[in-house]
Amino acid sequence: MVRALVLYGAAPDPERFADHVALCEQVSGATFRHGRVFGAPVGEPAHGYYAEFEWSDREAFERAARSPEFMATGKDALDLALPFSVEFVELD
Numbered sequence: 730m731v732r733a734l735v736l737y738g739a740a741p742d743p744e745r746f747a748d749h750v751a752l753c754e755q756v757s758g759a760t761f762r763h764g765r766v767f768g769a770p771v772g773e774p775a776h777g778y779y780a781e782f783e784w785s786d787r788e789a790f791e792r793a794a795r796s797p798e799f800m801a802t803g804k805d806a807l808d809l810a811l812p813f814s815v816e817f818v819e820l821d
Contacts, residue, residue, distance in 0.1 A: 730783065730820040731790040737778035738812035740765055749805050755798045756782060758789040778811075787819060 741749070746763075753761040763780035784790040793799050806813060 730785060731787055732784075732818045732820065733782040733790075734816045734818060735780040735806070736776040736814050737780070737809075739777040741778060741809050741811055745809065749802070749809065752798070752802050752805050753780070753782070756793050756802060757796060757798065758793055759784055790817070 750761065750763065753759075753763075759782040761780070761782055763778070766774045766776050766779055768774055782793075784793060803815075
């Protein structure tokens with residue numbers, strides 16, 4: 730299983746993010762999830778919002794990563810004008 734983890738510095742505008750979600754849901758072979766970060770074990774959370782894509786395996790991820798739909802999600806994330814980071818994880 731492969732995941733793309735996206736951590737946003739702040740929560741996005743819900744109406745604007747709904748458009749982003751619609752783009753994310755077009756990525757082939759992926760399940761997309763997202764939600765507000767509500768806490769941390771100590772102090773305030775470092776991030777305001779979380780999103781992830783999940784694929785069944787590395788091959789499905791690599792196909793999707795080359796797709797115009799996946800590239801469009803990255804461009805649109807930049808247009809949200811929020812700081813964010815992305816990491817790719819392969820789960821055992």
